[in-house]
Structure formats: structure tokens, C-alpha cells
Amino acid sequence: MTTRTARIATALLGGAAALITLAAPAAAAPSAATAGRVDVTAQRLVLDPTDRGYVGTLTATVTNRRSTATSVSLVVTEPAGASFTSIEPGGGCFYNRLVENRLVIGCGGEQIEAGKSLTFRLGFHVWTTARSYPMVANGGRIEVVPSGAAAASDATGFTTLFRSTSGSLRKPRPYVQAVDTDLGIRGSAVTLAPQPDGTLLGRMPVTVRYGNDAPTFALNVGATLPAGVQVDHIEPQDMPSFPHGFSVPGGRFVPGEERTFDVFLRAPAGTAAGELGTGSLTVTGSYFYGADDPQDVDPSDNTTSFTVTAAAAS
Template sequence: MQNRRILECSVPGGSLDPGEQRSFEVDYEVLTTTRTYPMAASGGTVEVGVHGSGTGYDRAAYPARFRSTSGSLGNPVPYVQDSQAEASVTSAGAVTLIRQPDGSFTGRLPVTVRWSGDAAHDMLYVNATLPGGVRIWGTDPQDAPSSFTSFEVPGGRLMQDEERTFDVILRAPATTTPGELGSATFSLTTNWNAQPLVDADPTDNTTSFTVTATN
């Protein structure tokens, strides 16, 4: 199912002795806001077995319950996760690339990404359409991969209603003629299980800006 995640971990403490019983806890994270009422979700399963054997796995089902803002767990309502992404991106309307000691031009463009829902996602990434010669030179902060024409939104997955602002660093070669270089566009996409998600409102998934180079 789209909103399921399969994780693996080793039983802590190393190998078990014959007949040994061992208890431990597994932490979970749910990227949704708390509510004034408790919620419940079903369908969780856990399996245990000897890794690599392919046999002897035992399975148990379990539900999940989300505590309300008042601390209550009683009489929960079903938790319904968003099935579509709800992301948006905005940027400063212009960026100026300034000549550097090595002759190249670099500049910073402030970008803001907002995540309004709680759909399952691994990351948000941006594809860029840039004037000739202009390249993406990373983000600040930079804790996610980037290329000359794309980057992941830094900071990892976003909480519901989280807004994140960062700089995108742009670069042009030393052979660039100073002046207006043209317009550019950033297009935001949500990724889950290596697949792009449909956005509930794609009209706010792009932002455009102008690029200028100066000495």
C-alpha cells in the first residue's frame, strides 16, 4: 500500500540462547499534527525470524494509537492519512550573480518550501530550467544531493504544516557576459518509494525568477 513502509532491524543483544525470551521497544514517527481527539490506525505487522534463512518467520499484527493534545487515548477515531501531496514553493523574484576572484559568477536565491498535508513522502526535490550556462551549485544548508539542474529540499521529510526556507546557490562561468541572463523556473515534486506523487494543487509547485550577472 502507498502509505506503508517496510523496515528491518536486528534484535538487540546479539544471538539468543535456546529458549531465551527478549523484550525491547521500537520507536515510531508519524509526520502529522496532533489533534484534540485521539486517533487509531490498524494494519501494522511485525515479523521475526533468522535473517537469510527464508523460513521460520513468525508474524504478529498490531494497531497504532495517536494520543490527543489533552493526553487522551480513549475512544479514538480512525486516522486517515492524505493520499495526495500538498507542497508549494516560492522564491525571491530575482537573483544577482556576482563575479568571483576566479572569474566565475555566483549568487544566492532564497527559496521557501511549504508542506501542508501529511501524505507519506521520502523527500521533496526540485528540477530547474535555467538560462544558458547557469548551474545549481548546491544549497545552504546542504545535507541532501544536488546536481547542476536539480536538488533535494534540505532537512529531510517535513512535518505537516512545516515551512522551510533555504538558499539555492547558482553559478555561471567566467565567460558569461554581465547583464540580464534570462528567466528561470523551479518545479517542485514529492517523491515516495522512488515514485513522484500527484499533488492536490499543482498550481503552486513552480516558482519563476530572473537571473542577472554583474561585475
């Protein structure tokens, strides 16, 4: 199995919550310029620091100026790669494409009564190290597409501010997200011991390190092993493993995080005792399905090699 076939497809998000319909105050009739439009406005997004990145919620309001109820979809360009997490209210969301390594996400369709407004809450989580100074990112964008329309009826950009660890938003510096990953993996020699069914099984602790904040949704590991030897399973395990690959457990990483887990290798019954050969594990990041895996700043530590030995029956 190749790393690509072990890719985790994370192309579907969903979110559902209570519908929030704003009670619109009395207002003058729409002008000729706005009559029949569906508009969108958004506040700035403020992200608060946590011990695992920055989190925050953006409020966006869509107003239906038409004379009939209209269903709308939102197209969201996130301010940082792999940061969009949720929408309320909202149906399923799908990753459409990349723009400057940031995802463009389509979320559909909520109905808005004629002359009414609907407020959406969009969640974001940027997996980067919290700084002692505030930061700013531009490029976030929301488009509203009425049902049956071939293009957006309206669009608005929004600014994203990262609050400093002391709570300040004054004099923010630009936030620059890494594009190339900085991954590392370490394993060690493993000995396979005879099991009651005649096969041989061995445990190898493996450590994976995530060095920066390049966007990925999963880390996949491809295994090259001596003849007859396969990956049996990993512990802990939150995704299926395969004979020649698995995904690193535990979800997203923050920069500098290391995670250790156990990889279990198995050889078939009848395997002769002695050194079986050298195996290796190679880690890569998985981001947007259909695009190439992210490049790494130093591929030399993306692979770890180790000897595999079969123990004699006692």
C-alpha cells in the same frame, strides 16, 4: 540532472543497543502444538503528541521454543507511512515494499537461546499535526522469520493509538494519512554579480511549503536554468547539490511547515551583462526507492519561475 537522479535513497536503517534477555519463569514443557516454534507477541503502540508529530515505542517479544539457539529476523509493517525509525536490539533494516502506502521493513538477525525470549523495542514517529482528540490506526504487523526459513514462523498484528494533546485515549477516531503530497515552492528574480575569478554568482532566497502529512523522506528540487547558468550550492546545505538539482535542507517536514534557504547560482567567466533568461525550480517528494514519486494534490504551485540577470563589472 532529473529529479529522479536527485532522489535520496533512504533504503537503509540501522539500530543497535543492549541485548535484553528476559528471565523466563518456570513453565510447563511446550505442548505438541508449540514445540519447535518461534513465536512473537506485541503490545499495542501508543504514540504521544509533540510539536513535530507523534512518537512512541512498541514492545515485541520473540520466544524460541526450539531445543537449540536460533537467529531470527523481524518483518515489520508500519502503521503509518514513513513512520518506522529504529529497532533495539537489531541489525540493519531494509525497506522491502509498500502495502497501502506503508512500508514493510526487514530487520535481521538476532540469536535467541533455546527456551528463551528476547524483547525488541521498535521506535515510530508519525509526522502529522497533533490533534485535540485521540486517534487509532490498524494494520501494523510483525512477523518473525527463523534463520534459514522460507516463511514466517509466527506473526501478530498491533493496534496504534495516538494520544490526544490533553492525554486522552478514549473514543479514538480513525487516523487517515494523506497519500498525495501538497507541496509549494517560491523563488524570485536573481542577479549574478562578478566574482574575483571572473565568474558571476547570485543568491536567491527560496521557500518550500509542506501542506499535509503524506509520507516522504526527502524533497528534491530540479532546476531548469538559462544556458551556462548552474546551481553552485545552497545554504544551509546538509546534502550534496548538483548543477541542476538539490535536496531541501533540514530533514522531514510537519504539515503546514515552511522553510526558507538560499540557492546560489553561478554563470561562467565571460558571460555578457544583461538578462540571461528565465529559470525555474520544481519540487517533488521522494518516498520509497524504486516507486514513482508521490503525486501532488495541486501541481501548479510545485514550480516557481524567475528571471536571471548578469550584472556588469563595476
